[in-house]
Amino acid sequence: MLQCPCGCGEQIPVNVDKRAGKAWRFYCDADKSVTLFPSVWRDTGCQSHFIIWRDRILMFGLDRVSGTAPVESIDIGSLAKRVLDVWPRAGLVPYVDVADTLNEIPWDVQEACRALVKSGRLIEGLGKQRGMFRRS
Numbered sequence: 738m739l740q741c742p743c744g745c746g747e748q749i750p751v752n753v754d755k756r757a758g759k760a761w762r763f764y765c766d767a768d769k770s771v772t773l774f775p776s777v778w779r780d781t782g783c784q785s786h787f788i789i790w791r792d793r794i795l796m797f798g799l800d801r802v803s804g805t806a807p808v809e810s811i812d813i814g815s816l817a818k819r820v821l822d823v824w825p826r827a828g829l830v831p832y833v834d835v836a837d838t839l840n841e842i843p844w845d846v847q848e849a850c851r852a853l854v855k856s857g858r859l860i861e862g863l864g865k866q867r868g869m870f871r872r873s
């Protein structure tokens with residue numbers, strides 16, 4: 738159970754056991770920080786939408802995100818290089834698949850993908866294919 742980070746006081750059940758149906762992935766990194774993937778999006782009550790990433794909570798509002806991504810905890814340069822090394826030659830691929838290949842936190846890999854888009858090495862899909870990337 739999570740206490741909803743919006744302050745509404747409600748408890749949110751978050752299943753992390755794949756055997757019990759739809760489950761979040763729970764990561765506890767070597768530095769003991771905690772990550773959940775994917776985001777938590779309540780369809781009742783306060784309807785909060787948030788992610789937990791390396792002990793940080795990022796809340797998604799209608800037009801802005803509050804909270805600070807833990808980018809200083811990630812060596813984006815070296816992760817981006819490893820991401821590109823294993824990225825499939827062809828086709829749009831979800832970043833989470835590459836995170837699994839590398840055994841890395843998906844949010845970290847998404848951040849690395851964005852850096853690779855900025856440097857022109859990857860291209861992100863559009864519309865429903867957002868979150869999927871291909872080599873440029």
Ligand SMILES: [Zn+2]
Binds near residue numbers: 741742743745784785
């Ligand atoms: Zn709430």
